[in-house]
Amino acid sequence: MSKKTLLILGALVLVVIVYAMNTGKQASGASATxxxxxxxxxxxxxxxSAxxxxxxxxxxxxxAQFDAMPGVQNGFRKVADDKWVAAAFTQPVAGSAC
Incomplete structure (x- = not known):
């Protein structure tokens, strides 16, 4: 095989690996927070605001499930910049660090 073919094949393998790793993270339900x-x-x-x-x-x-910030302020949980929800109407997902 030529160097060009090997480079293209290597790039394709890398793209597949990165895609597979990203799909696994999304499926696991891991939260950034x-x-x-x-x-x-x-x-x-x-x-x-809260x-x-x-x-x-x-x-x-x-x-509905979504990421939130750990901790509660004034009875509200921050879910994004300028976005708060009443903590009384949410339940932490099992294994979540809220």
Whole structure:
């Protein structure tokens, strides 16, 4: 085989390996923050701050799972920049570090 063929073949193998590794991480349910929660309410409002009167910036439906920050502030859990949910309506996923 020529060097060009070997390089192309090596690049393809590398792409397959990286793809397989990334797929495995997504399937494992690993959380970037170490905290993953499930929504227990029928509809859970996401607010722009840790205040029940703050502007609603999104909604989650029952059984939705998403990453969150460990810890609770004023009864709310931070899930993203300017996005908070009422902690009373979430349940940490088993094995999660919330």
């Amino acid at each position: 170490g905290c993953k929660v499930t929504v227990t309410a029928d509809v859970l409002n996401a607010r722009e 205040d029940g009167n703050a502007k609603i910036v999104g909604k989650y439906l029952r059984d």
